[in-house]
Amino acid sequence: MVEQRRPGDESRGGDPKEFGARSRADGPRLGRPRGERRKPKPPKPIGSLPAERVEPTKMIQSVQRALRIMELVGRHADGVSAPRIAFECGLNRATAYNLLRTLVYERYLRRDESGRYSLGLEVSDRYSELTRAMAGPSTCGEYMRRMSGETGYSTFVARFVEGRPAVTDVIEGNRSPHVEDLIVGFDDGAHATALGKALLATLQPMDRARFLRSAGMRRFTGHTLTEPDAFEYDLAVYGESGVYAEIGQFKDGVACAGVVIREGDAPDERIVFAVAMPLDDIRSTWPILTERLRAAAAELQPLL
Numbered sequence: 447m448v449e450q451r452r453p454g455d456e457s458r459g460g461d462p463k464e465f466g467a468r469s470r471a472d473g474p475r476l477g478r479p480r481g482e483r484r485k486p487k488p489p490k491p492i493g494s495l496p497a498e499r500v501e502p503t504k505m506i507q508s509v510q511r512a513l514r515i516m517e518l519v520g521r522h523a524d525g526v527s528a529p530r531i532a533f534e535c536g537l538n539r540a541t542a543y544n545l546l547r548t549l550v551y552e553r554y555l556r557r558d559e560s561g562r563y564s565l566g567l568e569v570s571d572r573y574s575e576l577t578r579a580m581a582g583p584s585t586c587g588e589y590m591r592r593m594s595g596e597t598g599y600s601t602f603v604a605r606f607v608e609g610r611p612a613v614t615d616v617i618e619g620n621r622s623p624h625v626e627d628l629i630v631g632f633d634d635g636a637h638a639t640a641l642g643k644a645l646l647a648t649l650q651p652m653d654r655a656r657f658l659r660s661a662g663m664r665r666f667t668g669h670t671l672t673e674p675d676a677f678e679y680d681l682a683v684y685g686e687s688g689v690y691a692e693i694g695q696f697k698d699g700v701a702c703a704g705v706v707i708r709e710g711d712a713p714d715e716r717i718v719f720a721v722a723m724p725l726d727d728i729r730s731t732w733p734i735l736t737e738r739l740r741a742a743a744a745e746l747q748p749l750l
Contacts, residue, residue: 511537512545516565519555523620525562553734559726567734570596586749587615590719593742594619599721602628602704604641606713610661611636611645622722623700635696637663637677638670640704643690644718647681648706654678669694689736694725701728705739707746719746 514535519526532542546563549555553568573596590601598621604613612633618624628639636642637658646654655674663672671677684690691703704720719742721735728735 508545511535511541512549515542515545515549516554516569519563520565520569522564525558525560525564527562531563553731556730567597567731567738571734571738586746587617589742589746589749590615590617593617593721597721597738598622599723599727600625600628602641602702602720602722603717604645604704604720605717606645607633609657609713611639611642611718613641619722621724623697623724625697625700625722627697628722634661635664635666636661637672638666638692638696639720640690640692640702641718641720643681643684643692644704644706644720645713645716647685647690648709648716649713651678666696667694667698671695687736689739691728691732693728699725701725703728703735703739705743707743708750717750719743 515531518531518534528542528546529539531537531546532539535542537545546555546557550557550563550566553566555563556566557563586603590603593599594601594617597619599619600622601617601619602613603615604611606612607614610633613628613630616628616630627634636646646657649657658674658677663674663677664670665672671680681690689703689705691701693701696702700722701724702720702722704718706716707719708715708717710716719739721739
């Protein structure tokens with residue numbers, strides 16, 4: 447076995463005991479001839495590269511294997527199957543499935559209905575924490591781009607414009623189904639969108655009822671709430687958590703969740719932030735999603 451040393455061991459000449467033994471056996475060391483000057487050491491180059499990493503003597507293989515799996519999955523935007531993961535990572539299938547099951551449970555990976563694996567929301571949360579620690583966003587738009595990049599979900603900002611909830615900013619994500627209507631300036635269907643629900647929830651009940659009578663409660667899908675009483679109950683349920691959602695109420699196969707990020711005395715001072723995603727995602731990630739949106743509200747509020 448090749449002996450592994452930490453950086454700098456070579457310059458110390460090895461074990462002092464061994465060095466002393468050689469000195470006694472070989473006789474006294476010869477000194478420099480009198481009058482000879484010591485040669486100066488060459489200066490260390492400015493900006494020199496760090497020493498090469500030396501592998502520790504003891505490492506946990508299961509951790510290494512899990513990290514290799516995540517690296518592999520991260521390179522496949524459309525997901526990758528368990529057999530391919532086992533093959534490319536050099537694992538037997540039993541080991542691969544045990545690691546995948548653990549990573550899915552811890553939400554660092556996600557498994558779709560076809561059995562393909564992709565990175566989970568916990569990865570984006572860790573990345574978000576890192577980027578916040580290094581340099582937080584300076585604008586709301588920068589935060590939206592960052593979150594859409596991390597999660598793959600489209601992000602939206604909305605506010606009251608001339609008395610109607612309207613979309614004022616959009617960043618599309620590559621994992622969210624495209625919703626052609628949800629563009630800047632869209633101010634219809636407030637009763638069927640998470641953006642609209644969050645903004646309408648800030649109104650007094652009488653003002654909200656007046657708005658719904660005026661705007662109407664058009665049916666967009668078979669799940670759209672078209673009765674005021676049902677809508678009020680829906681707001682009351684989501685109001686307990688402060689995160690409002692619609693599940694296939696605006697467009698089939700799409701879900702959206704939103705949170706108020708700025709309150710205000712006047713309606714036009716109130717602002718909402720929301721994300722759109724595939725329908726199945728909101729059901730499987732709701733606890734994480736609500737935490738993420740509350741964190742977004744706290745981080746965005748100083749930027750507005």
